[in-house]
Amino acid sequence: MRILVLNADYSRFLAWLYRREPGLEGASYAAQMAARNASLFGLADFYSRNFATLGHPAAEIHVNNPRLQAAWAREHGMAFDAPQDVAERPTFPGWLERAVTPFKPILRPLARKVGLSPKLDQQAENILLAQIEEFRPDLVLNQDVFHVDTRLMRRIKGIGSPILIGQVGIEPSRGEDWGIYDLLISQLPTTAKFFRTLGVRAEVNHLAFEPAILDALPAAPATDVDVSFVGSISLDHRQRIALLEAVAERYDLKLWGNRPQALPASSPLHRCFQGEVWGVDMYQVLRRSRITLNSHIDLAGREAGNMRLFEATGVGAFLLTDFKDNLDTLFAGDREVAVWRSIDECLQRIEHHLSHDEGRAAIARAGQARTLAQHTYRHRAAEILGFVDGIRGSR
Structure with a gap:
């Protein structure tokens, strides 16, 4: 065929x-x-x-x-x-x-x-x-x-x-x-x-995720970014913006993506933008991150499934993602990916995982193993x- x-x-x-x-x-x-x-x-x-x-x-x-x-x-x-x-x-x-x-x-x-x-x-x-x-x-x-x-x-x-x-x-x-x-x-x-x-x-x-990416990427960079987000930020992402603004008030958040014109001048996100990255450069940013965040687009509702779930776990990054009703059909929460259900819980999870290197690494390894075994x-x-x-x- x-x-x-x-x-x-x-x-x-x-x-x-x-x-x-x-x-x-x-x-x-x-x-x-x-x-x-x-x-x-x-x-x-x-x-x-x-x-x-x-x-x-x-x-x-x-x-x-x-x-x-x-x-x-x-x-x-x-x-x-x-x-x-x-x-x-x-x-x-x-x-x-x-x-x-x-x-x-x-x-x-x-x-x-x-x-x-x-x-x-x-x-x-x-x-x-x-x-x-x-x-x-x-x-x-x-x-x-x-x-x-x-x-x-x-x-x-x-x-x-x-x-x-x-x-x-x-x-x-x-x-x-x-x-x-x-x-x-x-x-x-x-x-x-x-x-x-x-x-x-x-x-x-x-x-x-495509496993051949792992063979094509340069050597893994040093993990010099505490908290990252890589992706779009627009008026279709109100929940995402609210989360990222709360994280930016407390942590050294770095954003890779577009800077929306409609973002208020008072938003703390303005100081977080690092520019856009594509392909290889994006994967390297994920690998540099101690924690990389995920927040689905608003219209996803209560369903998980965006590309970031598989890109981040596929390259072995530690992913902190928003809870969705079907997430457990893709990943085991808090064993293969870390999960947040509210902004306050996300902030607490960041605090905890930044100070627990071994636990963070174990979840990242398990997430990558799940992706390579079932999500290619x-x-x-x-x-x-x-x-x-x-x-x-x-x-």
């Missing part, structure tokens, strides 16, 4: 990648893909390499990387316009971001429905469809259902009628033709349940292949 995985990257990451390697935009498709995967950012080639190991030829396409896609078009004799600079996400005044926050649950689905969410332009669509024509997949795994929306997936379905699987890790749009998919997967059980209410087949399939992309790929067997059996 031939498998094609569709991904999309953050515009800030793409800007960083091409700024870091001058001339990369003029390199071959294979060279650009190799550089992108070597960064170890996000999903890289983790799904395709594990599908291949399990006996299924597989490839990845980064659908919103104009430089990479232009290289493919050039090498295949397609006419195309030269790509523009990788754009940063538009920024807005802080007062405007604060004003629209209460309406985001209403505005997001509406924006997606009227076409304001990220989508590919016509040229990008044409290149993608040509790539699918050439590869002729039996299965398409779409990791970005907004850039590659259901309308475009219907066109992809018309190219050899592959099995279509979509991965949805955030609040799904209403009014979409989700029935085009043979299966939708999510790390959030409530999202899977939502799709089932629409009559669409859906399963829980968690995020993961090999496990997730095998699980997806099992779902595919079920789809085929029901046809």
Whole structure:
């Protein structure tokens, strides 16, 4: 079975990648893909390499990387316009971001429905469809259902009628033709349940860690950071901001991520920001940390499953994460990860674990062992292949 995985990257990451390697935009498709995967950012080639190991030829396409896609078009004799600079996400005044926050649950689905969410332009669509024509997949795994929306997936379905699987890790749009998919997967059980209410087949399939990262990383750095947080901070993360501000008032917290414009000038977080880190640099920050924090996005509700759970434990970092109802299905609380249920409890746990090096190291080792034993992309790929067997059996 031939498998094609569709991904999309953050515009800030793409800007960083091409700024870091001058001339990369003029390199071959294979060279650009190799550089992108070597960064170890996000999903890289983790799904395709594990599908291949399990006996299924597989490839990845980064659908919103104009430089990479232009290289493919050039090498295949397609006419195309030269790509523009990788754009940063538009920024807005802080007062405007604060004003629209209460309406985001209403505005997001509406924006997606009227076409304001990220989508590919016509040229990008044409290149993608040509790539699918050439590869002729039996299965398409779409990791970005907004850039590659259901309308475009219907066109992809018309190219050899592959099995279509979509991965949805955030609040799904209403009014979409989700029935085009043979299966939708999510790390959030409530999202899977939502799709089932629409009559669409859906399963829980968690995020993961790629063990090959451990071989690719430089030597482990000294643990010179008491408390870290690596990730996004925005108005979608109110609980996270409240937690981090409380931690910053008491401890030497260091933050690696974006600095939101809407953050009040009085916030203690301003002095904590260290800039953004991607891939290899992010993993090294996690390894430098005596304690690294996790706080899920607000819309996750009472369900655990974000990428940070697996990235941090995978590289052997000590993770202090927020309690969720399903956390024990992933990790044993206070044996494989440390857990907090309130801001006060988080502060107490930080105090305790900073002064208990051996106990902290034991939890970190156990967390890494659990991830490597049960939460790798090999496990997730095998699980997806099992779902595919079920789809085929029901046809």
